[in-house]
Structure formats: structure tokens, C-alpha cells
Amino acid sequence: xxxxxxxxxxxRWVRERHAAGEEIGVVPTMGYLHEGHLSLCRLSLADGGHxxxxxxxxxxxxxxxxxxxxxxxDEERDLKMLRELGISxxxxxxPEQVYPPDYVTYVDTAGPSQGWCGATRPIHFRGVxxxxxxxxxxxxxxxxxxxxxxxxxxAVLKQMVRDLKFPIEVIVGETVRxxxxxxxxxxNVYLTAEDRQVALVISRALQLGRSLxxxxxxxxxxxxxxxxxxxxxxxxxxxxxxxxxxxRSFRAADVVLPMDLFIGAIYVGNCRLIDNLDVCPxxxxxxx
Amino acid sequence: xxxxxxxxxxxRWVRERHAAGEEIGVVPTMGYLHEGHLSLCRLSLADGGHxxxxxxxxxxxxxxxxxxxxxxxDEERDLKMLRELGISxxxxxxPEQVYPPDYVTYVDTAGPSQGWCGATRPIHFRGVxxxxxxxxxxxxxxxxxxxxxxxxxxAVLKQMVRDLKFPIEVIVGETVRxxxxxxxxxxNVYLTAEDRQVALVISRALQLGRSLxxxxxxxxxxxxxxxxxxxxxxxxxxxxxxxxxxxRSFRAADVVLPMDLFIGAIYVGNCRLIDNLDVCPxxxxxxx
Numbered sequence: 148x149x150x151x152x153x154x155x156x157x158x159r160w161v162r163e164r165h166a167a168g169e170e171i172g173v174v175p176t177m178g179y180l181h182e183g184h185l186s187l188c189r190l191s192l193a194d195g196g197h198x199x200x201x202x203x204x205x206x207x208x209x210x211x212x213x214x215x216x217x218x219x220x221d222e223e224r225d226l227k228m229l230r231e232l233g234i235s236x237x238x239x240x241x242p243e244q245v246y247p248p249d250y251v252t253y254v255d256t257a258g259p260s261q262g263w264c265g266a267t268r269p270i271h272f273r274g275v276x277x278x279x280x281x282x283x284x285x286x287x288x289x290x291x292x293x294x295x296x297x298x299x300x301x302a303v304l305k306q307m308v309r310d311l312k313f314p315i316e317v318i319v320g321e322t323v324r325x326x327x328x329x330x331x332x333x334x335n336v337y338l339t340a341e342d343r344q345v346a347l348v349i350s351r352a353l354q355l356g357r358s359l360x361x362x363x364x365x366x367x368x369x370x371x372x373x374x375x376x377x378x379x380x381x382x383x384x385x386x387x388x389x390x391x392x393x394x395r396s397f398r399a400a401d402v403v404l405p406m407d408l409f410i411g412a413i414y415v416g417n418c419r420l421i422d423n424l425d426v427c428p429x430x431x432x433x434x435x
Numbered sequence: 436x437x438x439x440x441x442x443x444x445x446x447r448w449v450r451e452r453h454a455a456g457e458e459i460g461v462v463p464t465m466g467y468l469h470e471g472h473l474s475l476c477r478l479s480l481a482d483g484g485h486x487x488x489x490x491x492x493x494x495x496x497x498x499x500x501x502x503x504x505x506x507x508x509d510e511e512r513d514l515k516m517l518r519e520l521g522i523s524x525x526x527x528x529x530p531e532q533v534y535p536p537d538y539v540t541y542v543d544t545a546g547p548s549q550g551w552c553g554a555t556r557p558i559h560f561r562g563v564x565x566x567x568x569x570x571x572x573x574x575x576x577x578x579x580x581x582x583x584x585x586x587x588x589x590a591v592l593k594q595m596v597r598d599l600k601f602p603i604e605v606i607v608g609e610t611v612r613x614x615x616x617x618x619x620x621x622x623n624v625y626l627t628a629e630d631r632q633v634a635l636v637i638s639r640a641l642q643l644g645r646s647l648x649x650x651x652x653x654x655x656x657x658x659x660x661x662x663x664x665x666x667x668x669x670x671x672x673x674x675x676x677x678x679x680x681x682x683r684s685f686r687a688a689d690v691v692l693p694m695d696l697f698i699g700a701i702y703v704g705n706c707r708l709i710d711n712l713d714v715c716p717x718x719x720x721x722x723x
Binding site: 158161162165166168236249250251252253254257258276277280281284285287300306307312313314331336396427 | 442446448450453454456484537539540541542543544545546564565568569572573575595597598600601602684723
């Protein structure tokens with residue numbers, strides 16, 4: 148496994164592989180890998196060609212007061228996990244190469260980035276689209292893999308790829324959960340044992356949304372209200388948002404459809420957690 | 436010469452060429468071609484591989500009240516000129532493909548886009564970077580050719596390519612002028628015979644800047660004032676801006692250096708014209 152820390156070196160590596168007619172799948176991450184990231188690498192490995200994971204804690208997607216400084220990092224463990232998977236290369240650029248002192252260019256995708264996480268974190272998605280555009284240009288992948296856990300990010304990146312005509316297929320991997328239902332996230336390390344139990348309220352709320360839908364409820368407003376009550380009943384949680392949306396536009400669903408998405412974000416302890424659940428599982432293909 | 440009007444068809448054309456190990460040079464234009472455009476195509480042809488010209492009058496780089504609707508077009512003449520040059524393909528997409536109804540993504544490069552044309556035309560460079568990013572993704576060129584006539588556009592696009600790590604070499608062709616010194620522009624067609632004479636004042640002003648520099652003047656302020664006087668002496672011209680700048684940052688030069696650039700924009704009749712001149716010819720390589 149090649150460990151590449153320089154942009155020019157990564158671009159040369161990619162050029163050589165493409166010149167040999169070899170395909171590339173890229174899995175962009177912020178490191179501190181968990182089973183969710185690994186499942187994306189396995190998807191890419193199964194698709195053939197080379198798999199490149201990127202590890203970069205992207206400063207431009209963190210707002211002031213957010214957890215950039217304390218975001219968990221463990222390079223040695225990450226590299227060990229990736230080596231065991233058998234991927235071709237890891238790209239770990241320094242912030243100085245990604246954002247040199249005179250850096251001034253941003254990619255902005257409105258539409259699905261509006262509201263929800265975009266309301267709570269106003270510069271977040273601009274940072275995400277900008278770093279992903281850079282990583283796409285540096286690694287020139289045929290396919291790029293993202294986790295459905297970050298559903299709004301998926302909607303924003305698919306919109307960016309469509310709008311700017313990136314010659315790249317975006318492939319979405321299903322959310323990987325702990326046995327008790329908590330969606331895997333590098334940020335789960337922030338949770339105390341007590342917080343960890345409290346945090347389960349978000350997957351319970353989303354599951355209630357799905358149950359009520361299965362029982363025939365189709366009103367986005369009533370489903371949202373029911374899910375909100377679940378969160379409100381838990382004293383040690385602060386609600387950021389909860390709702391049901393079109394998975395492509397991220398507009399709130401008035402009359403809920405099978406391919407829509409229940410979404411939520413909560414604060415537990417000093418941690419912000421997001422999660423989402425298909426209204427109707429398996430109706431909508433993950434590879435659209 | 437292939438004439439391609441569909442984005443997916445262009446992407447397939449490019450994929451086939453790259454798979455065969457062939458390189459691509461792209462010359463993005465808004466059509467109504469003149470010798471400046473043709474000289475860029477010849478640069479690309481000389482560099483080998485395939486040359487692709489694009490013709491698209493990009494609506495997002497025109498502000499309200501600007502000349503989008505009356506921008507000159509002559510597809511038949513353009514295609515004839517390109518065919519005679521011997522380029523491989525022309526890409527002429529419809530606006531509906533470039534900007535579908537749910538389009539929401541823009542590339543924004545601050546820095547060199549601030550001031551000058553960026554002050555007079557506030558959304559202009561955002562439109563330019565956005566369309567060029569799209570054309571780069573669609574045509575996947577090894578090299579892209581732009582004219583030095585649009586010097587601020589060159590600075591902005593080079594900054595975008597550096598910042599977003601496009602794997603593309605930007606090559607700049609020298610400004611092509613009419614025998615009397617007027618820089619070639621598709622917009623020159625707007626000029627009446629009388630306007631045509633009046634318009635020469637801009638290249639005269641820039642030439643005076645260079646002469647004074649050659650005589651030893653190094654103050655950006657005094658050089659600008661001298662050039663401004665030349666424009667002011669011409670009653671049928673309205674000055675937009677005139678100045679001397681660093682060619683990379685487009686910041687006004689306080690103490691003028693050999694690699695700086697005299698720049699100006701004027702209104703003549705119903706036409707806005709821009710021009711620029713190297714402070715010191717041939718010192719700064721056009722291929723940097």
C-alpha cells in the first residue's frame with residue numbers, strides 16, 4: 148500500500164495508473180476509521196481496479212466553535228486497518244498543500260445544502276464540496292464512495308457532480324450501525340458510557356417514523372411531530388432538527404413517499420450526532 | 436471535424452481518445468471567432484494531440500443589462516473557420532444541458548477576480564469559473580488555451596486551476612491586434628466606423644504607460660494618471676478603469692515591476708472594450 152502525502156506525487160501515481168488503462172475508486176475520509184469507512188473500501192475493492200482512500204481533516208468544513216481541533220486522529224491505526232483491507236494507496240495531504248496561503252476558490256452547491264445541517268453549520272457544505280472537488284481532481288477516480296450516514300452530504304455531492312459534470316460515478320454505501328442501532332461515526336468517541344445510551348434516542352425516533360409510515364401515516368408534519376416527541380422525552384438530549392425529506396432535493400416532504408428519508412440531528416453531552424433512515428427500506432436503489 | 440452538441444456524447448468522445456492514449460487541447464470560446472481564437476487553436480494544434488474548440492455563449496457570465504441577447508453569433512462561419520484549421524472536434528452544447536432547471540452549483544475564485552472587470556461586472560468571473568470548470572470536466576483536456584486579451588480572466592482561471600488542482604496546463608496566447616492596434620474582440624462588431632477610430636484611444640493610453648515606464652517612471656499612481664489623461668482627452672469615450680497591476684494577483688502595483696500589466700476598460704458607443712499591455716514585453720514567459 149502506497150502512502151502518499153504530496154499532491155504532485157498523488158497526481159503522478161494516478162496518471163501512471165490511467166495510462167496503463169487501470170480504473171480508480173476513491174474513498175474520501177477524515178480518518179479515525181470505523182467499520183463504515185471500511186465497508187466503503189470493500190465496495191470499491193469489489194468493483195475492481197485500484198482503491199485509494201484519502202485521509203484529511205478538512206478545516207474549511209468546520210465552523211468557528213466546532214470540533215476541528217479535537218477531531219479524533221490515529222494515523223497509525225488507520226493505516227493498519229487500510230493495509231489489512233488490501234487497498235492500493237492512501238493519500239494524506241498536509242493542510243498547507245490543500246489550502247496554500249493565497250487560496251481563494253470555493254465550490255458552492257445551493258439546493259440540497261440548504262436547511263438541516265446546512266442551517267446549523269452554515270459553511271459546512273461549501274467546505275465539503277470544495278475539498279471533494281480538489282480530491283476528485285487529484286485522484287481522478289472513475290468511482291467515488293460515500294456513506295449514506297451523511298445523507299445530506301450525499302445529496303449535495305451528487306448535485307455537485309451532476310451540475311459540474313464530473314466524469315465520476317458516485318456510489319453510496321449503507322449506514323453501518325452498532326448492534327444497538329447507533330450509527331457508526333468517528334465522533335462517537337466523544338460519548339461517555341452514559342451519553343452512549345442516551346444517543347440511541349435518535350435511531351429510536353427515526354424507527355418510530357418508519358413504523359408510523361408502515362401503519363399508514365403519510366403526513367410529513369405528523370410524522371415529524373411524532374419523532375420530535377421521542378427526542379423531547381429524553382431529558383439529556385438537545386434537538387437540532389428532525390424531519391422527513393426528499394432524498395435528492397432535501398426539501399421537507401409534505402406527503403411522504405416511499406423513497407423519502409427520515410433525518411435527525413441531536414446534541415448529547417459535548418457531541419453532535421446525525422442519523423437518517425429510509426422511509427421504506429430497499430425501494431430506492433443505492434446505486435442511482 | 437466532429438460537431439458535438441450533447442454533453443454525454445462529448446464525454447464519450449473524450450473517454451475514447453484518452454483510452455487510446457491520445458492527448459487533448461481545448462480552446463473554450465463564445466463563438467463569433469476571430470484571429471485571436473484561431474491563433475489559440477493553432478497553438479493547440481502545434482502542441483499535438485487532438486484540438487477541441489468549444490462554442491457556448493455562457494449566460495451566467497453576463498449581468499442584467501449586459502449584451503447576452505445581442506452577443507454576435509454565426510455558427511456557420513465559425514464551423515467553416517474551424518474546419519479549415521483542421522481541429523478534431525467542436526463542442527457546442529445547448530444551454531439546457533449546461534444549466535438544467537435545478538442547477539445550483541457555482542465555482543467562485545476571489546483574489547484576482549476582485550476589482551477592475553470584477554467591480555464593473557460583479558457576477559462575471561463566477562460565471563466564467565463555473566462554465567470553465569464544467570468544460571474542463573466534460574472535455575478532460577491535458578492543455579487549455581486562453582487569450583491574454585482577457586488578462587484578468589487568465590489570472591482568475593490560473594488561480595482556480597491551482598486552487599482546485601485541476602490536472603490541466605493553462606496556456607496563454609498573445610493578444611492579436613488589428614493593424615492599427617485595436618485588440619481583436621467579437622464585440623468589435625458593435626462599433627460603428629466612427630467608434631472604431633475612437634476606440635483606438637485605449638491601446639494608445641496603454642502604450643503611453645509603457646513609454647513612460649521605459650523612460651524610467653516607476654510610480655503606479657503617476658503612470659495611471661498619465662494613462663487616464665489620454666482617455667479623458669477623448670470626448671466620445673467613457674472610462675471604466677485604467678491601471679497597472681500584478682498579473683497574477685491583479686492587485687494595483689504601487690512600484691511598477693517589469694512583469695506587471697497595464698490594463699484598461701472603456702465604453703465607446705454601446706460597446707464596452709477591454710485591453711492590456713505588458714509593462715515590459717517578453718520578460719515574463721507566457722507559459723508560466
